[in-house]
Amino acid sequence: MAFKLPDLPYAFDALEPHIDALTMEIHHDRHHAGYTNNLNAAIAGTALENQSILDILSGVSNHGAAVRNNGGGFYNHSLFWEVMGPNGGGTPVGGLGDDINKAFGSFDAFKDEFSKAAATRFGSGWAWLVVNENGLVVCSTANQDNPLMDLADVKGTPILGLDVWEHAYYLKYQNKRPDYISNFWNVINWDNVAGRYADAR
């Protein structure tokens, strides 16, 4: 198997009450497992078996829909689990906090822009904070696309991502996506995001 489903780095109930344990279990053990298995099936016996996920995504326009959807799903969820955690929330400190203030005016202004990107993504997709040649930028993508893909409208290195597929919140929040988005801020692991920012620069 080329790619392996990463373990969830905390217990299913670690993000309660903001994200419920059953949603986390189904999301990781079924959805993320499914993307991983389907990615491996899509690349089996091809040259992509020997490529990193970053190389596959950066050339994804050359591959089929199965690689695009499942390669994105594999990568996006691997990032998503890590940028959240128990005892999360608050605001980023150090260089990332300073640069968010510079790029967006304030942390609250950044929060509004990111939340709006998540709320207005029609249907299934993701909201992102990325680093690119313009600095820190907020964007969103449809389905399992992401800013690492050569076909993305806004390209860059994602350092924070929010899954706004209904499977990410429907059990607890039903149709109230804005409530899920506002509670996401309570579970962000800013140390992980700051580490990704340092690596990306």
Ligand code: MN3
């Ligand atoms: Mn998902």
